[in-house]
Amino acid sequence: MIEIDGSYGEGGGQIIRTAVALSAVTGLDTKITNIRRNRPDPGLKTQHVKAIESLSRICNADVEGLNLGSELIRFSPMEMEGGSFKIDIQTAGSIPLLLQCLMPAAIFSKERIELTVIGGTDVAWSPTADYLKHVTLGSLSKMGYQCNMQINTRGYYPRGGGSVKATIFPSKIKPTDYLPDKCTVRGVSHCSNLPEHVPVRQAETAISMIREHGYEAEVDVFGKSHVSTGSGITLWCPSIGSSALGRRGLPAETVGKNAAKNIITELDSGASVDVHLADQLIPYMGLCRGGSYTAREITEHTRTNIWVTEQFLDVHFTINRIGQLFEVSAD
Numbered sequence: 001m002i003e004i005d006g007s008y009g010e011g012g013g014q015i016i017r018t019a020v021a022l023s024a025v026t027g028l029d030t031k032i033t034n035i036r037r038n039r040p041d042p043g044l045k046t047q048h049v050k051a052i053e054s055l056s057r058i059c060n061a062d063v064e065g066l067n068l069g070s071e072l073i074r075f076s077p078m079e080m081e082g083g084s085f086k087i088d089i090q091t092a093g094s095i096p097l098l099l100q101c102l103m104p105a106a107i108f109s110k111e112r113i114e115l116t117v118i119g120g121t122d123v124a125w126s127p128t129a130d131y132l133k134h135v136t137l138g139s140l141s142k143m144g145y146q147c148n149m150q151i152n153t154r155g156y157y158p159r160g161g162g163s164v165k166a167t168i169f170p171s172k173i174k175p176t177d178y179l180p181d182k183c184t185v186r187g188v189s190h191c192s193n194l195p196e197h198v199p200v201r202q203a204e205t206a207i208s209m210i211r212e213h214g215y216e217a218e219v220d221v222f223g224k225s226h227v228s229t230g231s232g233i234t235l236w237c238p239s240i241g242s243s244a245l246g247r248r249g250l251p252a253e254t255v256g257k258n259a260a261k262n263i264i265t266e267l268d269s270g271a272s273v274d275v276h277l278a279d280q281l282i283p284y285m286g287l288c289r290g291g292s293y294t295a296r297e298i299t300e301h302t303r304t305n306i307w308v309t310e311q312f313l314d315v316h317f318t319i320n321r322i323g324q325l326f327e328v329s330a331d
């Protein structure tokens, strides 16, 4: 039995997602205490309950303590099964964060796993669905991770109702060294139930700012009518990503500018991955016991994910400072 103190480091939701994911991969029974102790509202929230419940369906786990507000769970996984699973988060809870919890284990299933998830595609404090598809999965595909992801409907806060289909294939991942890549910044600017000029203005502002800083940019624009109302933009190049969400009273130009500013900071730093991907790659580097990247900052999320991963797997991470950047490697 592995015991994980959920108040370690960042002490948020990510420790739980990584811990149950690696529990499912290794088959080790896991007890997590002090869940989200460092957050103002400790204990499991709906999105965490949904993520653990969904993973438990895939690996036939027995779970104790799985309810809202719970600060202790026991997760006992069994054999992983392929198949089709429909998961309705029921709120605008983040689809990408739910998938973040299922993705490390899913490639170890003997059969492919087809997930249809209903919830939020573009919500705060989370990767956007476009970020997950292009930055996270784009980067993981270099390791050999195989997943097809379709964003069918967008879901914004508070209504949600977005729909994503992800098909994950059994695959073997290999250590990969991520290097900075001078590519054209690509992007998607979108809205639902708002005037068509909103995503156009977001995109145009982002493109002109990025070009002023010496990078090329191309952004696709979509305006649709879905159940929820909102707007956003995600940019990527290829393992560096950035996103910004619209909200009432915030000019579309500011949304475009916010996303552009972030990606310019990341690109100017010369890092090979952005600060968010830096924490997201850790479990996969642990699973294939190798690989490296550079990032402009090592966040508490990254340090915490390193700690959790080292509790489950026979892997050791090293962080070295190289000029203004940090190099993270696994062996």
Ligand SMILES: Nc1ncnc2c1ncn2[C@@H]1O[C@H](COP(=O)(O)OP(=O)(O)OP(=O)(O)O)[C@@H](O)[C@H]1O
Residues within 6 Å of the ligand: 010, 011, 012, 013, 014, 015, 036, 039, 097, 124, 125, 126, 127, 128, 131, 243, 275, 276, 277, 279, 280, 301
């Ligand atoms: N703008 C963003 N772009 C890409 N990834 C992001 C972005 N914002 C957050 N993330 C990622 O989302 C995850 C959030 O983890 P965190 O522990 O904060 O999650 P949580 O479950 O929402 O928890 P809590 O409510 O406890 O904060 C991390 O992997 C982080 O890198």
